[in-house]
Amino acid sequence: MNKDSSHTALLWIVATGFFMQALDTTIVNTALPSIAHSLGVRPLAMQWAIVAYTLxxxxxTPASGWLADRFGTRRVYFSAILIFVLGSLCCAGAHTLGQLVVARVVQGIGGSMLLPVGRLAVLRAVSSEQYVAALALISVAGQVGPIVGPTLGGWFVEAVSWHWIFLINVPIGVVGMIAVYRYLPLASGNGAPRFDLAGCALLSLCMIAFSLAVDAPTSSHRAAWSLALFVFGLVAALAYVPHARRRSNPLFKLALFGEPNFSVGLIGNLVCRIGSSAVPFLVPLLLQLELGYTPLHSGLMMLPAALSGAVAKRWIAPLIRRYGYDTFLLVNTLIVGASIVAFSLISPATPTVLAIVVLAIFGAANSMQFAAMNSVTLKGLSHEDAGGGNSLFSMVQMLAMGLGVSIGGALVKVFADQSGSAIFGFRMSFVCVGVITLVAALIFRRIEETPMVVSAGQPASTTIPLEAARSSGR
Incomplete structure (x- = not known):
């Protein structure tokens, strides 16, 4: 096989993994009520099936690059697909919510390595001039997943059974493993430095504690449990600081936070994504449980958001060049937050066209928001710090997705229990997560604007993140 054919095969292999991961984050949402009914639990309790995966x-994710360096890209990527497929089979065979959550953890283990190791394989195989174009090609698979996911999930539920939303990964994964074995070169590990296991454990404990604090066990001492878990998470995060100072090669260098836009972008991403991540979880539940939509109909209703998001990607760079990051993110964050609040107005009497318009506005603004936030967070990092910064950024993204689902679900339960009306619970939840998103607009006002055009002597990293972020939309 010549070099061009080898590169083409590699791109298709990585795109397959990216598609599986992207599909699995959206295909489950429209099937949650049906899965809940089958397992004999309340639909809102299904949030842990999503949180377990993202968390x-x-x-x-931070360990994926080290594993690839230590054991070789081909071995790790093959193992990632295999674990993901086995997790999918376990999900399809689950008979209780606990079993499903454990199976989703197995899926998450495989999913955590699919995209990072795939990107690393592409980075090592193609030239720097071809990398952005290659990443853009791969990202098409990531765009297709969210577009077809909700509709495909609804169709599987109605035409066959919910089990097929997980079984669909099996043939895709088998083809991917065969392609990895055949086309990816076998390279041994290159003696990677010792992995910062203690640092990874501290940050992992922090994220798990924060997630559990949002949805602590229901009891008379719920507030005390939440506070204790939040304090524990904060202590774990603070303990990482002296640990990183003592270690020569920490998981994430503290110097990363010396770049102002990285710190602002990281916090802004966390806050903004909490609101936007709650929407894909709450909207299908609202449509099916309160408005009487079928799973397929609710899946089709999510299409406008996905399609408008794909179309809006081409607007990002021109708008930022004209108005700058600070103005763009300020205005666009307000649009995202306002559109989330607007979901609270959807009722059985709402015209379908109006609901589609709101979903399309949210999808377009949210797609541009992700790309702009990705770019402004990473664009100021040096090439030396780009890898660590990107890994930390990915962790925060996944944490925000889990927190969004947990917070959204918890708010629905709280307001529904207090008012005795489930639809009121959904409405107030949309208002609250929309307001959380609006708060991010204040955070993005602290961005320090820098030119987008690379001049002589400037690192290329100042522009590459925008192009990569625009293509991936994640």
Whole structure:
């Protein structure tokens, strides 16, 4: 096989893994009520099936690069697909919510390595001039997943059974493993430095504690449990600081936070994504449980958001060049937050066209928001710090996704229990997570604007993140 054919095969292999991961984050949402009915639990209790997956990916993503260096890209990527497929089979065979959550953790272990190791394989195989184009090609698979996921999930539930939303990964994964074995070169590990296991454990404990604090066990001491878990998470995060100072090669260098836009972007991403991550979880539940939509109909209703998001990607760079990051993120964050609040107005009497318009506005603004936040957070990092910064950024993204689902679900339960009306619980939840998103606009006002055009002597990292972020939309 010549070099061009080898590169093409590699891109298709990585795109397959990216598609599986992206599909699995969206295909489950429209099937949650049906899965809950089958397992004999309340639909809102299904949030842990999503949180377990995202939280596992968040905690294990930093280790993916080290594993690839230590054991070789081909071995790790093959193992990632295999673990993901086995997790999918376990999900399809689950008979209780506990079993499903454990199976989703197994899926998350495999999913945590799919995209990072795939990107690393592409980075090592193609030239720097071809990397952005290659990443853009791969990202098409990531765009297709969210577009077809909700509709495909709804169709599986109605035409076959919910089990097929997980079984669909099996043939895709088998093809991917065969391609990895055949086309990826076998390279041994290159003696990677010792992995910062203690640092990874501290940050993982921090994320797990924060997630559990949001949805602590229901009891008379719920507030005390939440406070204790939050304090424990904060202590774990603070303990990482002296640990990183003592260690010569910490998981994440503290110097990363010396770049102002990285710190602002990281916090802004966390706050903004909490609101936007709650929407894909709450909207299908609202449509099916309160408005009487079928799973397929609710899946089709999510299409406008995905399609408008794909179309809006081409607007990002021109808008930022014209208005700058600070103005763009300020205005766009307000649009995202306002559109989330607007979901609270959807009722059985709402015209379908109006609901589609709101979903399309949210999808377009949210897609541009992700790309702009990704770019402004990473663009100021040096090439030396880009790897660590990107890994930490990925952890925060996954944490925010889990927190968004947990907070959204917890708010629905609280307001529904207090008012005795489930639809009121959904409405107030949308208002609250929308307001949380609006708070991010204040955070993004602290961005220090820098030119987007690379001049002589400037590092290329100042522009590459925008192009990569625009293509991935994640």
């Amino acid at each position: 596992t990916m968040a905690t294990l």
